Structure formats: structure tokens, C-alpha cells
Amino acid sequence: MEIREANDDDWPQIYSIFRETVEEGRTFALPENLSLEEASPLWMETPPAVTIVAVEGDVFLGSAKMGPNRPGRGSHIATASFMVDPAKQGQGIGRALGNFAIEWARFHGYRGMQFNAVVETNGPAVHLWEELGFKVLTTVPGAFDHSQHGYVGLHVMYKSL
Numbered sequence: 397m398e399i400r401e402a403n404d405d406d407w408p409q410i411y412s413i414f415r416e417t418v419e420e421g422r423t424f425a426l427p428e429n430l431s432l433e434e435a436s437p438l439w440m441e442t443p444p445a446v447t448i449v450a451v452e453g454d455v456f457l458g459s460a461k462m463g464p465n466r467p468g469r470g471s472h473i474a475t476a477s478f479m480v481d482p483a484k485q486g487q488g489i490g491r492a493l494g495n496f497a498i499e500w501a502r503f504h505g506y507r508g509m510q511f512n513a514v515v516e517t518n519g520p521a522v523h524l525w526e527e528l529g530f531k532v533l534t535t536v537p538g539a540f541d542h543s544q545h546g547y548v549g550l551h552v553m554y555k556s557l
């Protein structure tokens with residue numbers, strides 16, 4: 397598996413993971429049924445943020461994006477988002493992308509990393525982020541309308557770098 401910066405030619409393959417993930421309605425508070433063009437600015441970042449992909453040859457395994465959580469005087473804290481192809485989850489790809497994002501943020505001098513909206517019922521994500529050193533700071537009750545569970549909380553998670 398190789399993790400590298402994404403380029404515009406990668407977007408159609410990333411979009412297929414994006415679309416499937418968003419339409420499951422379990423993990424991301426993003427609009428559904430977005431076209432390739434509409435979804436692109438929601439995932440393909442511009443500097444100083446970056447979008448990365450995990451690939452094995454021609455096969456796209458997952459993607460992540462990271463950059464400043466806030467502009468200006470909040471820009472020393474990073475944020476990141478992750479999506480692994482649903483058919484390839486549970487094989488360590490998310491962990492590799494998470495470690496890459498943390499190292500990227502450290503290298504660029506960020507002082508911490510904040511996840512703004514981790515769905516509390518998203519067991520694999522909460523487990524993985526805690527293993528990578530993130531703590532749940534608070535949970536906004538009922539902030540996510542889950543496709544199966546209805547209104548569930550969104551964790552704010554943080555790791556000092």
C-alpha cells in the first residue's frame with residue numbers, strides 16, 4: 397500500500413468511495429446524491445490543506461484530508477477526515493491514514509488535531525482514534541441524524557501534538 401498526495405485525476409475513484417460512504421448515512425454529516433462536480437470541493441483540498449489517497453497499484457483503498465481546523469488565529473490546530481472503501485475496511489488502512497495525518501500535522505507545526513464530528517455510534521472510528529491518542533472532549537447530543545439509529549451524538553475529539 398502506498399499513501400500519497402491526491403491529484404485531480406484521482407477524484408473519480410475517490411468520489412466512488414465518498415458517495416458510498418455518505419449514502420450509508422452512518423458517519424458523515426454531508427448531503428447525499430451529490431454529483432462528481434458538486435462533491436469535489438467537499439473533499440479535494442487546496443493548500444495549506446491536502447488530500448491524500450491510499451492505493452495499491454491501480455486500486456483505491458481509501459482517502460483522507462487534513463489541514464487547519466480554523467483560519468487565522470485558530471490555524472495552529474489541525475483537523476482531518478477519513479474514508480476507507482467499505483469493502484476494504486478492517487484491514488489497517490484507516491490506521492495507516494490516521495498515522496500519516498498525525499505525522500503530516502506534526503511536520504507542519506500544528507499543535508494539536510481536532511475532530512469536530514465523530515458519530516458516537518461509529519465504533520471502528522471512535523476505537524481507532526482513541527488508540528491513536530485522541531480523547532472525547534464532549535459530545536453534542538443528537539447532532540447527527542443516523543440512517544438507522546435516528547438522532548445520535550457527535551463527539552469532539554482532540555489530540556495534542
Ligand SMILES: CC(C)(COP(=O)(O)OP(=O)(O)OC[C@H]1O[C@@H](n2cnc3c(N)ncnc32)[C@H](O)[C@@H]1OP(=O)(O)O)[C@@H](O)C(=O)NCCC(=O)NCCS
Nearest residue numbers: 423478479480485486487488489490491514519520521523
Ligand atoms: C473509520 C475508518 C476510517 C477506519 O478505517 P479501517 O481501515 O476500517 O480501520 P482499521 O482496519 O485501520 O482499524 C480499525 C480499528 O477498529 C476496529 N474495529 C473494526 N470494527 C469495529 C467495530 N465494529 N467496533 C469497534 N472497533 C472496530 C478494528 O479492530 C481496528 O482496531 P484494532 O487495530 O485495535 O483491531 C473506516 O472504517 C471508514 O472509512 N469508515 C467510514 C467513514 C468513517 O467513519 N470515517 C471516519 C469518520 S470520524
